[in-house]
Amino acid sequence: MNKQEEREFIYSKHKGRCAFCGANLEDKWHISPIVPTETVVTKKGDIEKINDEIENKLPSCVSCNLSRIQLSYGEKIMTLDKFKASLLFSFETMLKQNPDYKKAIRYGLITETKKKIIFYFESCEVTGHDWKTTGLGNDLRCCAKCDLVETSGN
Numbered sequence: 004m005n006k007q008e009e010r011e012f013i014y015s016k017h018k019g020r021c022a023f024c025g026a027n028l029e030d031k032w033h034i035s036p037i038v039p040t041e042t043v044v045t046k047k048g049d050i051e052k053i054n055d056e057i058e059n060k061l062p063s064c065v066s067c068n069l070s071r072i073q074l075s076y077g078e079k080i081m082t083l084d085k086f087k088a089s090l091l092f093s094f095e096t097m098l099k100q101n102p103d104y105k106k107a108i109r110y111g112l113i114t115e116t117k118k119k120i121i122f123y124f125e126s127c128e129v130t131g132h133d134w135k136t137t138g139l140g141n142d143l144r145c146c147a148k149c150d151l152v153e154t155s156g157n
């Protein structure tokens with residue numbers, strides 16, 4: 004697989020959508036690893052890339068991938084957990100301090116949901132629901148990931 008074919012394959016993984024925020028990818032998009040890629044020097048002195056397999060590569064919009072890069076750490080890319088924590092941190096510290104944001108809450112234009120951040124590639128839309136029986140009705144079931152409740156409807 005050449006570079007171009009590899010890019011096309013990665014693009015199609017999520018049908019042209021960003022694996023993190025789910026936005027449709029524009030002409031410019033980035034490849035972002037699930038587990039950060041590392042470059043190591045072997046005992047023999049060869050340079051080897053770890054986690055560089057195509058299975059580890061996700062399509063990402065420019066904005067998501069750039070916010071995953073830690074400028075202060077030699078442009079290292081964050082793990083997914085760290086990325087989520089940093090997104091939450093910037094919403095808490097930057098967005099919520101903004102007087103216009105507070106105003107928009109008071110006017111009811113924005114409603115906070117307290118939802119956890121779930122990346123698009125982890126979402127029920129991509130991976131399917133994780134149904135559990137609720138014990139409420141015979142055929143009422145609940146998704147353990149997104150809390151959707153529905154009848155199993157046979």
Ligand SMILES: [Zn+2]
Pocket residue numbers: 021022023024025026063064065066067068
């Ligand atoms: Zn994105």
Ligand SMILES: [Zn+2]
Pocket residue numbers: 127131132133146147148149150151
């Ligand atoms: Zn679900």
